[in-house]
Amino acid sequence: MDHSISTSRLIRKYKNSDLDAVLKCWESAFRLAHPFIEEAFVAKVRVDIPALYIPNAETWVCEERDLVVGFISLMGNEIAALFVDPKKHGQGNGRALVDKACAIREGKITVEVFELNMIGRKFYKTYGFEYRDQYVFEDVGETVLKLTLNESQLST
Structure with a gap:
């Protein structure tokens, strides 16, 4: 196996030509991390990504050997979306995307993550994000945690 x-x-x-690959990464990673979200909401978000989210966010993709394997979308200093193809988890792609966000936002980054999204919570904790607040996301009735990057954790 090639580890390079x-x-x-x-x-x-x-x-714009990345849309299909971004949607594929989003859907597979979203379903893995959010099994508690009902299908109707997933279907709504699938429509909203190209119609609302992508046009209103600054989005970066992670590409390996000319294939999109993940993406990050920023709205101001907030990570609005961070998804990596589950087959590419644990290989540094998510970290590379957040590193990019930190570089262009000078480390002043926040994110919201569902309390039940254990994959996302573990990633953000390892990266150096800390709990700030929480609320119930009424559309799905689930608790969302608001996290802020502890800038002293930044490795750069």
């Missing part, structure tokens, strides 16, 4: 993926990783601005 870090040398072939590229973080670049989203292009």
Whole structure:
């Protein structure tokens, strides 16, 4: 098995031609991390990503060997979306995307994550995000945690 993926990783601005790959990454990663979310909400978000979210966010993709394996969308200083193809989890792609966000937002980054999303919570905790607040997301009736990056945790 070739473990030299870090040398072939590229973080670049989203292009319209990336939409299908971004949706594929989103759906597989979302379903894995959010089994508690009902199908009707997933279907709504699938429509909203190209119609609302992508046009109103700054999106970057993670590409390996010319294939999109993940993406991050920023709205101001907030990570509005961070999804990596589950087959590519644990290989540094999510970290590379958040590193990019930190570089362009000078480390002042926040994120909201469902309390039941244990995959996302573990990732953000390991990265250095800390609990700030919480609320119930009425559309799905689930608790969302608001996290802020502890800038003293930044490795750069």
